[in-house]
Amino acid sequence: MNLTYLIGTVCAFLAMLYGITFTGSGLDFGLLKNFADVTSVLIVVVCTIAVVVASFPLPMLKAIPKHFAIIFQTRRYNPVAYIEELVELAQVARKNGLLSLEERANEQKDPFFRQAIMLIVDANDPDKVRTILTNDIEMTSARHDSVIGMYEKASAVSPAFGMVGTLIGLINMLNNMDPSASGSSTMGKDMGVALITTLYGCILAHIIFNPIASNLRTRDEEEVLCRMIIVDGIMSIQSGENPKFIKEKLLTFMTQHQREVSMGASDTKKKAPGKSKAKGKK
Numbered sequence: 146m147n148l149t150y151l152i153g154t155v156c157a158f159l160a161m162l163y164g165i166t167f168t169g170s171g172l173d174f175g176l177l178k179n180f181a182d183v184t185s186v187l188i189v190v191v192c193t194i195a196v197v198v199a200s201f202p203l204p205m206l207k208a209i210p211k212h213f214a215i216i217f218q219t220r221r222y223n224p225v226a227y228i229e230e231l232v233e234l235a236q237v238a239r240k241n242g243l244l245s246l247e248e249r250a251n252e253q254k255d256p257f258f259r260q261a262i263m264l265i266v267d268a269n270d271p272d273k274v275r276t277i278l279t280n281d282i283e284m285t286s287a288r289h290d291s292v293i294g295m296y297e298k299a300s301a302v303s304p305a306f307g308m309v310g311t312l313i314g315l316i317n318m319l320n321n322m323d324p325s326a327s328g329s330s331t332m333g334k335d336m337g338v339a340l341i342t343t344l345y346g347c348i349l350a351h352i353i354f355n356p357i358a359s360n361l362r363t364r365d366e367e368e369v370l371c372r373m374i375i376v377d378g379i380m381s382i383q384s385g386e387n388p389k390f391i392k393e394k395l396l397t398f399m400t401q402h403q404r405e406v407s408m409g410a411s412d413t414k415k416k417a418p419g420k421s422k423a424k425g426k427k
Contacts, residue, residue, distance in 0.1 A: 147217050150360055157352045182341045188310040189345040193303045201295050212292060216360045222371040225403060227258075228395045231378030234262070235388040243268070243383070257281060261375050265383040274383065278376045282369060289365040293358050300354035307346020314339025374398050 165180060166172040198206060237245055243266055250262035260281075264274045318335035374395050381391045396404045 147360065150216055150356060154352060154356060161348075161352075179337070180341060180344070182338060184338050185310055185341040185345050188313065189303060189306045189342050189349065192306045192309075193299055193349060196302050196306075197295060197299050200298055205292060205295060208292070212296075212357070212361060215364055216357060221364075222367040224367075224371055224374055224399060227371050227374050228378070228392060228399075230258075231375070231382070231395060232388050232392045235378070235382045235386070235391050238382050239385065239388065246382075257372055258375055261379040265379055271380060271383055275376065275380055278372075278379070282372045282376070285372075286365060286369055289361070289368075293361045293365070296354045296358040296361065300350045300358060303349035303354065304343075304346040307343040310342020310346070311339045314342065370398060 162177075163172070166174050166176050168176070234246055234249060237249065246262050247266045250259050250266065253259040253262065257278075261274075261278055264277065314335050314337070318332050318339065321332060321335060377398075378391060378395055381394065386394075
């Protein structure tokens with residue numbers, strides 16, 4: 146579960162709710178009715194959705210539930226785990242040859258990782274292998290950019306329709322102004338519509354659509370990073386490099402903290418057999 150997204154979004158709505166209902170002497174939830182307007186919903190929410198539907202193909206729109214699943218899922222791409230797996234594959238390949246990796250390839254759940262292993266098992270030219278894998282990364286990232294662009298489009302459109310609603314409210318207010326006093330009775334309502342539409346546009350853009358786009362962008366960056374690690378690791382395995390050197394090279398993709406965590410985990414694994422032997426001697 147992506148708790149940061151959930152906590153941030155909920156806190157934003159709660160803070161706004163508190164700001165609307167706080168009166169100094171307590172909370173008055175009756176004030177919420179001042180911020181509910183069907184006209185504003187039609188102008189901002191419905192028009193924003195309509196523009197997004199008109200701007201993007203149906204398959205991308207049908208995938209919206211999958212986008213939320215990606216946002217809420219736990220971290221899918223763990224660079225450290227990929228590095229450890231690649232180092233292990235390098236050790237197997239150095240001992241038994243590249244053909245011995247075919248069985249390990251079939252065990253991989255990540256299709257990109259499985260494809261990368263099979264490309265070197267089949268003894269393809271290294272330059273061709275790198276070209277295929279790099280092209281796969283670029284095209285996947287381009288598809289992700291298209292999806293992210295859909296939410297960025299919605300984020301840009303919703304404040305625009307908020308401004309449209311503001312203009313509509315002001316136009317109605319000016320047209321209904323009458324020096325005879327009786328005609329100015331709708332001025333407050335028209336002005337309310339003018340301001341509420343702007344509020345709705347800001348909420349949609351900055352609390353709903355922008356965080357979705359940012360989270361999808363982060364997920365894309367995580368996937369691209371792991372795939373770059375896979376490409377470098379696979380090419381190093383094909384060239385027969387030392388597994389220890391491969392690990393050191395792949396760790397350069399990580400932050401200093403992640404490197405320390407990875408090295409600490411490796412040290413723990415090395416010490417564990419020694420402890421078990423000591424217990425056995427006793």
